[in-house]
Amino acid sequence: MVAQREQTQGGGAGHESEHFVVVFPGYHRAWGTWIAHRLESHGHRTTLQRWDPDRDQPLAEALGDLQLASGRVLLVISDVFLQLGPRTEADWNAVLRGYVADNAGRFAAVNLTNRELLPATAVLEPVNLWGVGEEEAERRLLNRLGLRARRSRTPLPAYASRYPNDPPGVWGDIPRRNARFTGRDVILGDLQQQLMDAEHGAAVCTLVGTAGIGKTQIAAEYAHRFAPDYDVVWWVNCDQRNTQRDTFSSLASELGLGGVAEVGERVRAVRDALRRNEPSGRWLLIFDGWEEPEEAATYLPQGGTGHVLITSRNQNWRASTDIRAISGFRRAESTGYLMRRAPHITVEEADQVAGEFQDLPLQLAQAAAWLGEEGMEVSEYLRMVRGVGLTRLDNRSMPDDYPYSSLTSWSLLLNKLRKSEPRAVELLSLCAVFSPGRIPLGLARGIPSAELPEHLRWISTDRAGWARALDSLVNYSVLTRESRGPSVGDDDQEDSVHMHQVVHSVISELTQGRENDAYRDSVHRLLVEADPGAPNDSRQWGRYAELLPHLLAAAAPASKERRVQEMLLNCLRYCYASGEYTLGIELAESIREEWEGFLGAGDLPLHTLTTLQGNLLRMAGGFREAQSLDSARLERLRETPGADEEAVMEATSCLASDLRLLGQYDEALTLQEEVVEVSRGLYGPAEWTSLLAQHNLAVGLRLLGRYEDAYETDLDTLRKREQVLRARHLNTLSSGNACARDLRMMGRYQEAVARQDLGMRLHLQVLGPQHPQTLLARHNLLLCQRRAGTSRQDMATAMAALLEQQEQVHGRGHYSTLALLTDYGNFLREHGDLELSRELLTEAEDGFRALLGPAHPVSTAMQSNVGLILQAEGDRDGALTMFEQALAGLTSLLGPDHPATLGCALNTSGGRNMSESLDTAHELSQDAFHRARATLGEDHPLTLSCMIATACDLRSLRRREEAYEVEAEALDRLTRSLGAQHHHTLAARQRARPYWDYEPYLG
Incomplete structure (x- = not known):
């Protein structure tokens, strides 16, 4: 048909x-x-x-x-x-x-x-x-589809959804999408229609059903499936009232509601902003596990065009919201789910299992795991289930909330407490060991009594005494109480307090808790309890940020307990992942000062400290300090008989990173290839350590100009990281950046823009606008857009704005800021602002020379950019001198076939041509063309630029026929690869001599 x-x-x-x-x-x-x-x-x-x-x-x-x-x-x-x-x-x-x-x-x-x-x-x-x-x-x-784009398009309907790859502007801790989500299409479709059709201010629906019926999964799938319909999606976990308040109120900062400090005020501010449809009427709130309908007025906006979705076991929500009763799967959904996860079972067997569990999703997931991952037969599984009662569910009770108090005068209070509540003074002595501010004091309740000094054991055994002591402090406003996060076990463990700086100073002096070893050891154990154990998870960074101020105040680096040492290392890992490099370096130095006094050079904690300290130093620009640490460690390990293979591998990896940054690319690649081989042998090819090694291998390949190899490696790493980690993981985002960079270096500019544009949106959502990796992603996007031909004004504004952000985060002398100064200067030179361009490029060249030394490839290549400025200013001799110096240096450091060398050769041939050295200009441009074609491919923009330059030199030598043939082929290839309207193509048609500005990249 x-x-x-x-x-x-x-x-x-x-x-x-x-x-x-x-x-x-x-x-x-x-x-x-x-x-x-x-x-x-x-x-x-x-x-x-x-x-x-x-x-x-x-x-x-x-x-x-x-x-x-x-x-x-x-x-x-x-x-x-x-x-x-x-x-x-x-x-x-x-x-x-x-x-x-x-x-x-x-x-x-x-x-x-x-x-x-x-x-x-x-x-x-x-x-x-x-x-x-x-x-x-x-x-x-x-x-x-073989369709042509219309010049005049039909307007999209007002309700048209956003592009599915573009995340909402605000995306609040929505559970990860369940790739095995099954069925429920009718429920989800009806739910969307119900919310869309509701009157403004009344679009609230509650999913009601028993525990394990799948309410939370349906709500999460709704958020993911219909995310393009919303600009704000916010998830509120209601297992605890305090968590509900805190999570809901934290939406205030995402909505730009600054200046509101108290949690109750933030709750009201968020509710009112949503009611007014600020900043957008396309918002979705999801309250998961909300069992108290009487609190609805506190949170639900009474108006607005957004939608609210609630999950609950409480049928009383029908009095204030629409109700959607959730029952088990339809039988076809149950059997389909089971057979997908356990493909060895038959339809009849899946039907038996579904009937056994009455189509309850939670239990079917458990059954599918047994049957699929264990490969168990259905008959055996059912016998086991019927024998041990695997289907029973436990109900959880809801913890009570704790009130907040305000801080008032303390001076007349302490003596009263000593007489009436001595245990309150003991808690204050613990607080004195912390730094002022927020103190996770309640975690002391989780410390086993045997690990506490005798006079403090009441803390973990006497709950009533704890409550009285803490209540006294709170009631008398020596402390204010905060509660955050879901409880685990004893509810009191979530008690966090806040102590003002002035109060802390007085209490520290009067209680002398800081000088008491018993209190200090107890605080060390408490800090261990406060460690989330997930320093790379951006969702836990708030907790680590709260821990950091207490580490040195409590003298934690002096502890000889391994648990305390691991907590300190996790805090350093957080500093690295979150971009707190300076703070991390200071902490690492303090830890090393203590640990070297009682740990041996080969002890694992000191080895790990060296790795983390080196990572932080590298990111802050301390390349030589990092290399000194890492080379000494590797040498020591190699001299140690029977040294741990993992320790040697990690030390080798760190040294390879140092050498890459210091410009020793070949040696670094050899070491990194060794790391990849060992890592795959130890952990397998898809484990996160192996993927990190593979990611670093691609960095080395890219620095050597092997862009195709780097891209293949990065793409493989990205795919595996998306499966092993998740699409929004920090490392996965880093792989996305790397792939876009590779595409740009390969000359595939439009593809690079398409990938990096999506990656940039994810960086903003996951890491925020000021995170170092987000700044790197934005810088990469600007370079992709510049190469693809973004308008001059847009580019100039964006580069200036990014430079301001870079200075705020890193300072002016950081290597990433110097790289941006270079790229901004190149752009300004290209568009005629020679004065500011010279200023920026001179600053960048001086900065790189001070940071890396004069013999580094980056410092050497920067001379070529300076030469382009001199050439634009009319100083041909000065320009040629800079070009020749850069070319000689790069040829020595990187070899004649490296893309940076070839780009410099292109500029040098232009300088020779302008200085009337026509034969040597032609010789160099032709040699660069042949080398570029062999190294980068015949359609790479640098290859074609060398080809155009060769035609220019032939024309200068009056070999016009040859020039015409070379030029015609180059123009044809430029048109096919970049497009007829690309600025490179247009410049070539106008017979403008091509040049190649250098983009500094350290890896």
């Missing part, structure tokens, strides 16, 4: 309208909606079709049903799509090779995963939309 077409007015001659049936699993509803809107904006008609055929229906018949409508069928496929039913690989392969192949003209597909699809899906010729920005995705979609 031929797709129905009809002439569309306003689209231009030859623009025909088509009808498309956009078919998607519920999991990808957002993509189906976006694709439909995109096609409609170009004048085409669409029908959206959620597709989840019954498992008893043959696939060919189900696909045939889709063709009953006119037009082509566009399948939104991924590994999720290919598990519908569930179906076996054999089922899919058969229908793809048979029915779909026979009707290939009626089918097309887009692919939304980076995981490998079945080979037979090639018949659909799916275009990959994974990991690219909206503009690129639309271009690929239209190209796949």
